[in-house]
Amino acid sequence: MQVKTILNRIQRHRSFVYGPARLVQGARLALEVEVRPRANSKARCSGCGNPAPGYDKLPARRFEFVPLWGIAVFLLYAMRRVSCPSCGVKVETVPWATGKHQITDTYAWFLARWARRLSWKEVAQVFHTSWEKVFRSVEMAVEWGRAHQDLSGVTAIGIDEIAWQRGHRYLTLVYQIDEGRRRLLWIGQERRVKTLLRFFRWFGKERSAELRFICSDMWQPYLKVIAKKAGDAIHVLDRFHIMAKMSKAIDEVRAKESKELAAKGYEPVLKRTRWLLLKRPENLTEKQEPKLAELLQYNLRSVRAYLLKEDFQFFWGYVSPYWAGQFLDRWCRRTMRSRIEPMKKMARTLRAHRPLLLNWFRAKGAISAGTVEGFNLKAKLTLRKSYGFRTYRGMEVALYHGLGALPEPRFTHEFC
Numbered sequence: 001m002q003v004k005t006i007l008n009r010i011q012r013h014r015s016f017v018y019g020p021a022r023l024v025q026g027a028r029l030a031l032e033v034e035v036r037p038r039a040n041s042k043a044r045c046s047g048c049g050n051p052a053p054g055y056d057k058l059p060a061r062r063f064e065f066v067p068l069w070g071i072a073v074f075l076l077y078a079m080r081r082v083s084c085p086s087c088g089v090k091v092e093t094v095p096w097a098t099g100k101h102q103i104t105d106t107y108a109w110f111l112a113r114w115a116r117r118l119s120w121k122e123v124a125q126v127f128h129t130s131w132e133k134v135f136r137s138v139e140m141a142v143e144w145g146r147a148h149q150d151l152s153g154v155t156a157i158g159i160d161e162i163a164w165q166r167g168h169r170y171l172t173l174v175y176q177i178d179e180g181r182r183r184l185l186w187i188g189q190e191r192r193v194k195t196l197l198r199f200f201r202w203f204g205k206e207r208s209a210e211l212r213f214i215c216s217d218m219w220q221p222y223l224k225v226i227a228k229k230a231g232d233a234i235h236v237l238d239r240f241h242i243m244a245k246m247s248k249a250i251d252e253v254r255a256k257e258s259k260e261l262a263a264k265g266y267e268p269v270l271k272r273t274r275w276l277l278l279k280r281p282e283n284l285t286e287k288q289e290p291k292l293a294e295l296l297q298y299n300l301r302s303v304r305a306y307l308l309k310e311d312f313q314f315f316w317g318y319v320s321p322y323w324a325g326q327f328l329d330r331w332c333r334r335t336m337r338s339r340i341e342p343m344k345k346m347a348r349t350l351r352a353h354r355p356l357l358l359n360w361f362r363a364k365g366a367i368s369a370g371t372v373e374g375f376n377l378k379a380k381l382t383l384r385k386s387y388g389f390r391t392y393r394g395m396e397v398a399l400y401h402g403l404g405a406l407p408e409p410r411f412t413h414e415f416c
C-alpha cells in the first residue's frame with residue numbers, strides 16, 4: 001500500500017492529488033509527500049477566493065502534517081501565483097493550510113487538541129516541534145472556535161476577576177453559568193468600568209436584554225456597569241465572592257494580632273494557623289483538627305473573627321429571602337459590637353449591599369452555586385501552568401482554549 005492511498009482516505013482534496021512519497025534523513029527522519037494540482041484545475045486567488053488564470057509557480061514549500069510512527073511528515077507543494085482580475089498577482093490559496101502557516105491545518109488542530117491535555121511546552125517536546133508552533137495552533141483553534149460559537153440562550157453570567165503578573169494586574173472574566181451550559185465567554189484586561197462595558201458591547205444589546213441572572217462580587221465598577229447595562233437582570237452577590245472577602249478580613253486580623261503577640265514576647269500561638277482559620281472545619285486534616293480545637297480556647301481576636309465567619313455560613317442555608325435578611329441583620333449587629341475593625345468593615349459592606357445579597361435566594365436553583373468558584377480555580381491553574389505566557393495574548397488564548405468549551409470543525413478523520 002502506498003502512503004497516498006492512506007492520505008486519499010483520510011484527507012482528500014478535490015483539486016489536488018498526492019504524488020510519490022520519500023523518506024529523507026535529516027536531523028530527524030522525515031517523510032515527504034508531493035502534492036500536485038489536479039490536471040485542468042484552476043488555482044484560487046488568496047485575496048478573494050475565486051479561480052483565476054495562472055501567473056507563475058514558486059519553489060516548493062514544506063507543510064508539516066501529523067507525524068506517523070515518530071516520523072515527521074511534510075506535504076511538498078509548489079504554490080502557484082495567479083493573475084486575479086480583482087486582486088492582481090497573488091499567491092493561490094490551498095485547502096490544507098491557512099495564510100503563511102508552515103503547518104497544515106490538520107496538524108494545527110492535532111497539536112491544539114493535545115494542548116488541552118498537556119502543557120504547551122510538553123506538547124512541543126512530545127511532537128518535536130516549537131513552543132511557538134503549538135501556540136500558533138492553539139491560537140488558530142481559539143479564533144476558529146470563537147468565530148463559530150453559538151451565543152444564543154445565555155441567561156445567567158458570572159463576572160470574576162483574577163490577578164496576574166504577581167498580582168500587579170487584573171483580568172475580568174465573564175462566564176456563562178446556566179444550569180447545563182457553563183463556559184468562559186469573555187476575557188478583558190483590567191477590572192474597570194471600561195472593561196465591563198467592552199464585554200457588553202461585544203455581547204450585544206439583544207443578548208444582554210435576555211440575561212436573567214448576573215453574579216459578581218462587590219467591586220464597585222462592576223456594580224455600576226451591571227445596573228446600567230442589564231438593569232432587568234437579577235444581580236446576585238454570590239457566596240464564593242463574599243466568603244473570599246471574609247477570608248481576607250480574617251487574614252488581616254490574624255496577621256496583625258500575630259505581630260502584636262510576637263512584639264509582647266508571647267509564645268507565637270498564631271504561627272502556622274492561617275489555614276486552620278480559613279478552611280471550613282469539615283475540610284481540615286486529621287492533624288489540623290486538634291490544633292484548631294486548641295486554638296479556639298484562647299480569647300483572641302483571630303478566634304472571634306473565625307467564629308463570626310463560621311456563623312455566617314448559616315446565612316447561605318436559608319431558603320426564604322426574608323429570614324435570610326433577618327439573620328443578616330443580626331449577624332451585622334453582633335459583628336459591629338465585636339471591636340474587630342476588619343470584620344466591622346465587612347459588616348458595613350454587607351449592610352450596604354443587602355438587597356443584592358438577598359438576591360442570592362431569589363436566584364436559587366437557576367444558577368449553580370459553585371460554578372464561578374470552579375471556574376476561578378481552573379483559570380488560576382491554567383495561569384500557573386503557563387510559565388511561558390509573558391504576554392497577555394498567550395494567556396488569553398490559553399484561557400479560552402481551556403475554559404471556553406469552543407466548537408471544532410468536523411473532520412473526515414480523527415487524528416487524536
Ligand SMILES: [Zn+2]
Binds near residue numbers: 045046084087090
Ligand atoms: Zn482575487
